[in-house]
Amino acid sequence: MATKTQKKDSTTKKAAKKATKKVAKKTTKKAAKKTTTRATKKAATKSTQEQAAKAAASAMKDIIARARDHFRKAPKEHVFFIADGRTIQDLRELAEALEDMAEHVFSHHVNDHRHDFANWVHEVLQERALAEQLRETHRHPDHHQRVIYRHIVRRAW
Secondary structure (H helix, E strand, O other): OOOHHHHHHHHHHHHHHHHHHHHHHHHHHHHHHHHHHHHHHHHHHHHHHHHHHHHHHHHHHHHHHHHHHHOOOOOHHHOEEOOOOOEEOOHHHHHHHHHOOOHHHHHHHEOOOOEHHHHHHHHOOOOHHHHHHHHHOOOOHHHHHHHHHHHHHHHHO
């Protein structure tokens, strides 16, 4: 027959096992909850950033749409022919073309010896201030695009 001490040890061991299982379960649940929460927060942040970018792009398109009346279109005989085969008639089209223009195409039009976009903006569209800003801008499509968008926004408001 088992003695009282052996029974106590057996009961204590069972209680310890039960408590360990409980703690392990709680810890696992907490860890899973934290991981899920972190993933949810990351997804929410990414989603929020994407929504903000879409809203900004949409707002810019609205501004450009309102600004169309303020800017000239080039006459058909003075459209700008980009080295990749596209044509441009106004500032909006120039800004949009710069968005996905290859670096070598941009360098063909803007380098130490040429400022084709600035010259066209000055001579054909009669936007002298913008042409000067384009000449002073770093030689990168994104920089030119920002200068054009800023100019459009200023003129539209």
